[in-house]
Amino acid sequence: MSELTEEQIAMRELRNASYHEAGHKIICSRFGGDGDILIWKNQSGNPDETAWRGQFRIRVCPQQMHDACKRAGFPAADLPENWRVLFGMAGLVAEEMLRDGANDVELIADSVSATILLGFASATDLLMMGITNIDDFELSCDEVKQAWRYLKEDWPLVQKYAEYHIAEALTG
Template sequence: MIGFTEEGIAARELHFAAYHEAPHKMVYERFGGAGDAIVWQNASGNPDERVWFGQFRPRTCPDTMRTVALTSGVFFPDLPANWRVLYGIAGLVAEEVLSGETDDPGAIADAVRYRISNDEVSATDLADTGITDIDDYQLNDEIVEESLRIWRERWPVVEQEAEYLIRFAKD
């Protein structure tokens, strides 16, 4: 049996938290928004809780940026209708890929649906994705595939942000 140390578990959770939040930030920025990804250590001491938490905090919404740009006479491309879902699902998709089990969009969609139905997804991720009820939620393979494509195209940006979060979380 593989032995897990508290330090090993904490390091893995920090890695996953950073690589969960970094794709949220990158996708949000890709659509013209701005915000900050953060990770912090859980100070509760409760062994049943995660050691590391993370969050993406939007500052400027892509919809708002587009409206301002167009009002000012500056060209701003149309936002895809599903940009919020792509932004919201990015961290969950990244976690599934980082787990090393699969990079197949159908399998990732199934895994994300499973996590959502088992209450293993944060309220902010659900809200960002627009999910209010798992029974009404249809995560299709195409959305997952598009999310994968977006953050893989900009993998160096995701990696740089995640490593920044990890480095400064430890200080």
């Protein structure tokens, strides 16, 4: 088995961070929200941390947009009750889809659960998913499947956003 160089590892981490945040953006947009993807090089110097970091900053919250439309008398489709969960897990699901081009939703759900159990999921993702204790949580395979289906439908957009931010990070 060949060893990856530091540069190859950093590129994989940049790709993962970009696709992760693009997953959040796509799910947020699907429900009427919007926001900005931020990707930056980790300057901590800690070799145990990822080389690249990312964040999706919501500018327009789907719930607030939905409520505003209803108050103004505009038609607005009902938000699913689990939109926050889907939004929270979208980044992890997108990373799994990127890794394998995965179509096996049960495998994706297992991988997302393992990521959470190992402590690799961000506090904000966990908060949106309603997970307060990584030692005692249930991840719904149906919700993973729903997030996967939405991301799969919009995968060209996920790729567009992610690849744009990869290029920006490398030239910035």
